[in-house]
Amino acid sequence: MIENLYPSFGILLVDDEEAWLRSLSMTLGLSGGISNIVRCSDSREVLGILSGGGIGLVLLDLNMPHLSGQELLALIVEQHPEIPVIVISGLNQVETAVECMKRGGFDFFVKTVEEERLVQGVQRAIRMIELQRENREMQSRFLSDRLDHPEVFADIVTVDPAMRSIFRYIEAVARSAQPILITGESGVGKELVARTVHRLSHSREKLVSVNVAGLDDNVFSDTLFGHTRGAFTGAEVPRRGMIEQAGEGTLFLDEIGDLSIPSQVKLLRLLQEGEYFPLGSDLPKRMNARVVVATHHDLAARQAGGQFRKDLYYRLCAHHVHVPALRERPSDIPVLLEHFLAEAAAELGKKKPTVPKELIVLLGNYPFPGNVRELRSMVYDAMTQHENRMLSMESFKRAMDKQGFSPAERSAVAATPGSVFVASEPLPALHDIIDLLVAEAMQRTGGNQSIAARLIGVSQPALSKRLKKLGRSEEGL
Numbered sequence: 001m002i003e004n005l006y007p008s009f010g011i012l013l014v015d016d017e018e019a020w021l022r023s024l025s026m027t028l029g030l031s032g033g034i035s036n037i038v039r040c041s042d043s044r045e046v047l048g049i050l051s052g053g054g055i056g057l058v059l060l061d062l063n064m065p066h067l068s069g070q071e072l073l074a075l076i077v078e079q080h081p082e083i084p085v086i087v088i089s090g091l092n093q094v095e096t097a098v099e100c101m102k103r104g105g106f107d108f109f110v111k112t113v114e115e116e117r118l119v120q121g122v123q124r125a126i127r128m129i130e131l132q133r134e135n136r137e138m139q140s141r142f143l144s145d146r147l148d149h150p151e152v153f154a155d156i157v158t159v160d161p162a163m164r165s166i167f168r169y170i171e172a173v174a175r176s177a178q179p180i181l182i183t184g185e186s187g188v189g190k191e192l193v194a195r196t197v198h199r200l201s202h203s204r205e206k207l208v209s210v211n212v213a214g215l216d217d218n219v220f221s222d223t224l225f226g227h228t229r230g231a232f233t234g235a236e237v238p239r240r241g242m243i244e245q246a247g248e249g250t251l252f253l254d255e256i257g258d259l260s261i262p263s264q265v266k267l268l269r270l271l272q273e274g275e276y277f278p279l280g281s282d283l284p285k286r287m288n289a290r291v292v293v294a295t296h297h298d299l300a301a302r303q304a305g306g307q308f309r310k311d312l313y314y315r316l317c318a319h320h321v322h323v324p325a326l327r328e329r330p331s332d333i334p335v336l337l338e339h340f341l342a343e344a345a346a347e348l349g350k351k352k353p354t355v356p357k358e359l360i361v362l363l364g365n366y367p368f369p370g371n372v373r374e375l376r377s378m379v380y381d382a383m384t385q386h387e388n389r390m391l392s393m394e395s396f397k398r399a400m401d402k403q404g405f406s407p408a409e410r411s412a413v414a415a416t417p418g419s420v421f422v423a424s425e426p427l428p429a430l431h432d433i434i435d436l437l438v439a440e441a442m443q444r445t446g447g448n449q450s451i452a453a454r455l456i457g458v459s460q461p462a463l464s465k466r467l468k469k470l471g472r473s474e475e476g477l
């Protein structure tokens, strides 16, 4: 079995009392899930261990023979300034500890009385170190534009530069122990991204998905935490919760924006403490899975509107991947079209058809409220009916009409937020607007009159008439 150590860097505990080192290791393991621990009871060996690499955090007792904690701290700060040091002092040494803080200590705790706080302090330091590392990692990735594991992203078809940046970000954060929040409209590919995060975590265990929308609080607890036999009426057999089923893999909570407030409290506690109680049990269990959540809601807006807890929101958005809507990355439309055509042709046992140029123009001007999922189903629908060499545009047009978007609504979805008119400027005359609209539609469609007419909600003869009039008036100028 491969041992999964947490965190990814070593934590060096330094104290001359072996018994205390053992007890602290156990506390960190049991209460904090911290297992990547190196113990050292001889202060003279510390610098050698640090030079060997792999240590990211030191917990240092002040009271030691040979080199005192204070002397050692000065040497670590000088020789390994990148490694934070938490100082552990006796009750009577608080002043010295404060002095240590001034000289570069990261934090300090009193030895005997503050075990719980010490564990939290270590978790805080781990979090900070992880964020710093991720930051450095991200900077270097953004500068180099490289992906270490391009094969993992193969299922996500894209040529869009913003999506490439998202891939680099995902690679940088995929191995962090913190949750990842994935947002984006319905059908943009959030679940695909969650699968990629799971693959990048190199866990050999499962990705377990739970759609939490509409789960009442009891069902949420039962689904995630499981229950013991007899926990409630009808609980005749014990049930393993999804957290346990995910093991050291990934727990994917979809539609997190629709989670009820009582369940939000439970999720927050789970993320903070890394522990949970199966229903009917007094024995806590540790969560070893990585948590990935997704929502099509704007969580910031839900938080501001009181439907989502602020503390949970901040906990979740430390690593945030926002997948842009398909209309915000129009260069992906032709490649996705090709991809789904090939996929559908293979599945339906048909030859891949030739795509009329106008289809790309038509799709490029459609706002895709259902995003990639909508494009995919349009292609499958067209391919089911397809018979000739050239792919017919009819089923695409029908699907667009079925969406029931009026041209005005379409422009509203497609437009960038904000008014088309500047409040401080006079409004243009109505006939000027019509001419501008016609010119814009013709430009967007590369001069295709039938698609331009669809875009602005008029018949093609009506558009043609207007164009003639426009031409005549220009001649008259």
Ligand SMILES: Nc1ncnc2c1ncn2[C@@H]1O[C@H](COP(=O)(O)OP(=O)(O)OP(=O)(O)O)[C@@H](O)[C@H]1O
Binding pocket: 155, 156, 157, 158, 184, 185, 186, 187, 188, 189, 190, 191, 192, 193, 254, 295, 296, 336, 372, 373, 376
């Ligand atoms: N870039 C892409 N390349 C290939 N297929 C994609 C891409 N994006 C999405 N898809 C496909 O589109 C469909 C919808 O994707 P997915 O289920 O991941 O969306 P979602 O954002 O999770 O949607 P919802 O919010 O409704 O759960 C799936 O069939 C998925 O495989």
